[in-house]
Amino acid sequence: MSINKELIAKNIRERRKAKKWSQEYLAEKCDLSAQYISQIETKKKMASLKTVGKIAEALDVSIESITGNPMESNNPQNYEIDLVFDDLNAYERAVLKDVLLATKKALRENKKIFG
Template sequence: MELDYNKLGQRIRKYRMAAHFTQEQLAEAVDVVPSSISRIETNANSCSLSLLIKIATALNVGIDALICDSLPPVKDLYIRKDFETLLSDCTTKELNLLFRVLEVTKKALRE
């Protein structure tokens, strides 16, 4: 699972502009040089967790708002893990039957 720094930079820019901050003002608020903000927003540089927290605080948004489109949906990962756990001790016969039931159920849900 990798952080998409391009999307992260886009979100930082979006929230910075919504807060009516220039890159210079945000840089001053988080104690970095303005070019650092520019490089983060354009994905030329990544940013540390501590800087990301400072940016979120300065923009008055939660850190999740900055990374929400940058990571795979966590909920999907948990559901897939739950399926894996549920099926881990099934026999081949049980797996085949469950597969057919799931296939029919999925088709019915989509109709």
């Protein structure tokens, strides 16, 4: 799953406007600041899965309708992982991939040792 910031911003803005809500009103319903809602809608900030969930709940829509991606109910961490990787350049992705593979190997080897 890849994160589409433009789609998320557009979907939040469209759903908010369809309800004729101001950013201030949505922010109040989500216990967020109006400035933060504005930053999400203008793609200056990317919301965490928890925040997208709060916004979706306030707007009475599914997270999927905002992200454009079906969420795996048993693994919502995929969204958060995609957010981490989203703004990395090719070099950073390569280094992080190597670190993760080494970490995975160490975790599995130590699991065998510690049972």
